Amino acid sequence: PTRIEILGVPVDCLTMDRTVELAASILAGDKPHSVVAVNPEKVMRARRDPALRGQLRRANVLIPDGIGVVMAARILGLGRLRRVPGSELMPRLCELAARRGYRVFLFGAAPDVNERAAQVLCERYPGLIVAGTQHGFLADSEMPAFIERINRLQVDLLFVALGSPKQEDWMDRFVPRLRVKICQGVGGTFDVLAG
Numbered sequence: 001p002t003r004i005e006i007l008g009v010p011v012d013c014l015t016m017d018r019t020v021e022l023a024a025s026i027l028a029g030d031k032p033h034s035v036v037a038v039n040p041e042k043v044m045r046a047r048r049d050p051a052l053r054g055q056l057r058r059a060n061v062l063i064p065d066g067i068g069v070v071m072a073a074r075i076l077g078l079g080r081l082r083r084v085p086g087s088e089l090m091p092r093l094c095e096l097a098a099r100r101g102y103r104v105f106l107f108g109a110a111p112d113v114n115e116r117a118a119q120v121l122c123e124r125y126p127g128l129i130v131a132g133t134q135h136g137f138l139a140d141s142e143m144p145a146f147i148e149r150i151n152r153l154q155v156d157l158l159f160v161a162l163g164s165p166k167q168e169d170w171m172d173r174f175v176p177r178l179r180v181k182i183c184q185g186v187g188g189t190f191d192v193l194a195g
């Protein structure tokens with residue numbers, strides 16, 4: 001897809017349907033891809049936080065998360081974007097996973113929220129394979145074993161809900177070491193799913 005830049009942060013010109021198509025082709029390949037949502041909060045934070053800016057610039061797919069980014073692109077004369085909310089992409093990817101037998105893993109949020117989100121997704125998408133779950137309050141020292149666990153479980157789609165900028169930092173560090181196809185940062189989406 002065409003890529004624009006909003007104040008130094010790349011954004012891919014995608015629609016929801018094209019993003020799902022792109023995900024399907026990534027799932028058919030064998031290289032891990034990170035998917036991050038770009039919103040005005042992250043763009044503004046990236047201006048004063050070079051670490052976050054670097055993490056965003058190294059991400060593989062950057063979706064225009066909401067109307068704020070769409071408006072910014074229009075005002076800056078960068079063209080007409082369509083919204084691809086991360087919170088809507090995640091269920092679309094779970095639907096695809098359920099249909100095609102891809103294995104998902106839910107990482108992040110409080111233990112009860114994480115568990116409930118997995119339950120809700122399994123009810124909503126019959127046949128969905130949740131290969132594993134992990135709450136989002138692991139110590140750094142537990143990370144190597146956790147990475148190994150994900151790799152052992154042969155996960156195709158990893159959803160990371162640690163909030164920003166924590167999840168962008170985590171994905172930048174660990175996605176290259178993961179044998180997953182897609183790792184999407186989903187912020188507070190597990191909390192929304194869990195109700």
Ligand code: UDP
Pocket residue numbers: 108109110113135136137161162163164166186187188189190191
């Ligand atoms: N969280 C986590 N580990 C942490 C800090 C936060 O798992 O060390 C979780 C938190 O429980 C919540 C989510 O990350 O489920 C943060 O959601 P928030 O709405 O703050 O993120 P945003 O969508 O604003 O990036």
